[in-house]
Amino acid sequence: MRPMPIKYRPGYHLFRPGLFIFLFCLAQLPAEAQSQSRPSFKVQADFIRVPVTVLDRNGQAILDLDRDDFELFDEGEQASISNFVIDESSVYVSLLLDSSGSVKDEIREIRDAAYGFVQTFDGDDRISIISFSDEIEVLQDWTDSDRQLRKALGRLERGYRTALYDAIKGAVEGPLDQVSGRRVIILFTDGLDNESRTTYDEVVNLLIEKDVILYLVSRSRLIQPDVRESHRVDFLNRVLKNVLNDEEDFVDVYFREKEAAMNHLAETSGGRALYPEALSDLGSAYVQVAREIKSQYLLTFLPPDTSSRRFREIRVRCLQPHDRIYYRTTYRYPE
Numbered sequence: 001m002r003p004m005p006i007k008y009r010p011g012y013h014l015f016r017p018g019l020f021i022f023l024f025c026l027a028q029l030p031a032e033a034q035s036q037s038r039p040s041f042k043v044q045a046d047f048i049r050v051p052v053t054v055l056d057r058n059g060q061a062i063l064d065l066d067r068d069d070f071e072l073f074d075e076g077e078q079a080s081i082s083n084f085v086i087d088e089s090s091v092y093v094s095l096l097l098d099s100s101g102s103v104k105d106e107i108r109e110i111r112d113a114a115y116g117f118v119q120t121f122d123g124d125d126r127i128s129i130i131s132f133s134d135e136i137e138v139l140q141d142w143t144d145s146d147r148q149l150r151k152a153l154g155r156l157e158r159g160y161r162t163a164l165y166d167a168i169k170g171a172v173e174g175p176l177d178q179v180s181g182r183r184v185i186i187l188f189t190d191g192l193d194n195e196s197r198t199t200y201d202e203v204v205n206l207l208i209e210k211d212v213i214l215y216l217v218s219r220s221r222l223i224q225p226d227v228r229e230s231h232r233v234d235f236l237n238r239v240l241k242n243v244l245n246d247e248e249d250f251v252d253v254y255f256r257e258k259e260a261a262m263n264h265l266a267e268t269s270g271g272r273a274l275y276p277e278a279l280s281d282l283g284s285a286y287v288q289v290a291r292e293i294k295s296q297y298l299l300t301f302l303p304p305d306t307s308s309r310r311f312r313e314i315r316v317r318c319l320q321p322h323d324r325i326y327y328r329t330t331y332r333y334p335e
Contacts, residue, residue: 046334047082051213051270052297052327054318059288061295062322072301073315079301087298090124091182092142094171098189100133100162106219109279110188111153117186117286118149121294128175132167133159134195141175164193165203172210184213184271184293186286191220191262200261207269208311209332215271215289216262220255222279270328299327307333 050072054062067084095114099107118127126142129152140152168185176183207214259275266273274285299316316327 046302047300048303048314048331048334049211050299050301050314050316050327050331051087052299052316052318052325053272053292053295054297054322055292055324055326057323059323061292062320063295065297065318065320069318069320070297070299071317071319072299073317074301074303075309075312076315081299081301083298083300085298087182087296088294089182090126091121091184091293092176092179093121093125093127093184093186093293094175095127095129096167096171096185096187096189097129097131097156098133098162098164098167098187099131099156099159100190106279107156107158109282111156113283113286114153114188115150116283117290119146120287120290126179129153130167130171130175131156131159132163132170134161134163135159136163136167136170138175142179161195162189162193163195163197164189164191165196165198165200167196168203168214169198169206172206172212176210176212182213183211184215186289187214187216188282189216189218190223191216191218191258192223200265204265204268205311207265208328208330211331212269213271213293213328214266214269215293216266216273217282217285217289218259218262218273218275219279219282220258220262221275221277267326268329270326272326303331303333309333 052070054065056062063086067081070081070084072079072081095118097110097114099110114129121127121144123144126144127140127149128138128142129140129149130136130138139155140148143149168187171185176185206212259273262273274289276282276285303312310333311330312333314327314329314331316325318325
């Protein structure tokens with residue numbers, strides 16, 4: 001199979017991977033460390049780490065909970081929580097930026113919001129920046145330098161199509177595979193993959209196996225009106241309604257299913273997806289994600305001695321009043 005084109009720029013590490021089939025009626029549209037840790041406890045290698053974020057009705061993290069406020073279930077069986085702490089350990093964050101053709105008018109806003117995001121982290125944290133479209137490029141390897149990060153964001157350029165799942169795989173198997181400790185991907189995208197060879201299921205399994213948390217800031221609600229106004233989409237929408245004898249709007253169904261897939265992808269890993277309603281909300285969405293990363297609880301538990309399942313399901317309950325709780329829902333049984 002002919003390899004996907006990779007853009008080479010001296011001094012930077014580059015990645016590539018695979019192809020995902022884009023929904024046919026929209027496919028016609030133009031492509032518009034090991035680091036020091038502050039917690040005082042030691043986690044053995046065979047303990048399972050479960051990052052947990054608990055939010056109140058205002059979307060703010062609840063930080064005054066203790067071990068007795070949580071229950072953890074492994075495949076439906078209650079498991080003993082071995083360690084519990086607010087995880088203030090340093091973090092490696094790969095900032096993964098969709099620069100496909102659909103963001104051509106928003107590059108400046110994306111750069112500004114991303115720079116505001118990286119400034120929220122402290123000197124113990126490290127950040128890498130990767131851009132992707134039909135090509136995947138590391139703009140900046142691990143650093144805590146504001147100057148280097150700003151310079152890297154200035155090199156963000158518009159591409160064409162969107163290799164979304166390839167980019168996630170490239171980040172996990174590239175910069176994040178070179179470090180240990182707490183590892184996070186912050187992904188900015190419209191979620192409309194039309195170039196990847198890597199599949200959705202492969203990405204889900206990879207995030208679980210490598211214990212990488214994914215936060216997703218999606219612009220899908222920003223582009224939905226433009227998609228609806230396309231003459232081709234409008235025509236296909238009317239045709240489908242007639243053929244299927246169904247009055248439900250095809251565009252609404254498509255974006256609803258796309259958001260459900262993105263929610264599952266993020267939440268399975270212990271992160272979540274955010275959907276800014278306006279471009280001006282992008283910066284605040286990034287800041288909210290950064291604050292959540294730095295205010296997570298870390299629960300650990302010991303898995304059973306044997307398991308017939310390679311991937312096991314986790315459920316966490318918070319016994320105190322709260323609005324939402326996010327945690328990794330699946331782990332790979334240690335071999």
